[in-house]
Amino acid sequence: MPDNRACQELNKQLCLLNMNKRKYTKTRRAEQQDRTREKIVEATVALHEKLGPANTSIKAIAEKAGVQRLTVYRHFPDDTSLFQACTSHYLGQHPPPNMGDWAGIQEASKRSHAALLAFYRYYRSTEKMWSVAYRDIDKVKALQAPMGQFQAYLDQVRDDLLASWNVKQADRKSLAITLRHCLRFTTWASLKNENLSDKKIVELVMDWVAVKQQ
Numbered sequence: 008m009p010d011n012r013a014c015q016e017l018n019k020q021l022c023l024l025n026m027n028k029r030k031y032t033k034t035r036r037a038e039q040q041d042r043t044r045e046k047i048v049e050a051t052v053a054l055h056e057k058l059g060p061a062n063t064s065i066k067a068i069a070e071k072a073g074v075q076r077l078t079v080y081r082h083f084p085d086d087t088s089l090f091q092a093c094t095s096h097y098l099g100q101h102p103p104p105n106m107g108d109w110a111g112i113q114e115a116s117k118r119s120h121a122a123l124l125a126f127y128r129y130y131r132s133t134e135k136m137w138s139v140a141y142r143d144i145d146k147v148k149a150l151q152a153p154m155g156q157f158q159a160y161l162d163q164v165r166d167d168l169l170a171s172w173n174v175k176q177a178d179r180k181s182l183a184i185t186l187r188h189c190l191r192f193t194t195w196a197s198l199k200n201e202n203l204s205d206k207k208i209v210e211l212v213m214d215w216v217a218v219k220q221q
């Protein structure tokens with residue numbers, strides 16, 4: 008008769024083998040699901056940039072991603088989850104300027120100049136996406152929360168720049184409004200349409216800021 012200990016060891020090895028196979032299958036399945044999710048997000052971002060969020064359908068997303076519409080809904084049951092994922096993906100590839108980039112500049116005018124130039128260059132490199140996003144923001148409810156997050160970041164940048172200016176308390180509100188207006192994509196876009204370079208746009212809006220110091 009076979010040694011009981013040998014049989015037990017063999018059974019143990021077989022169990023471990025089966026467990027490893029199940030783990031490998033589960034890991035592979037999870038990787039496939041992650042890749043499918045990524046394809047859906049990439050397809051959505053590409054269509055948003057090309058057509059705009061308001062003109063992008065689930066059917067078009069599924070076709071571009073090479074999946075069924077039910078697969079899209081399985082990964083993203085509502086527009087909110089899809090738009091949040093797309094925003095994270097896009098901003099991960101195209102991060103906005105970081106306040107740390109001009110944190111070491113103490114002089115207020117130079118600090119504001121550096122921040123505005125960074126944002127204007129960013130807007131120029133991502134113009135297509137921001138143009139359709141602002142165009143469709145009132146049409147697509149799910150777009151409003153991600154856009155609101157970006158607006159909140161611009162408010163933080165405005166507050167950072169405002170803190171560096173030594174102005175009277177009575178003038179701070181008007182300066183805050185001016186700085187916030189200068190940071191808007193729509194402000195940059197309107198001046199860019201006048202065939203101005205980013206440096207020229209900064210020079211122009213810094214004149215607006217200078218007026219508030221007089």
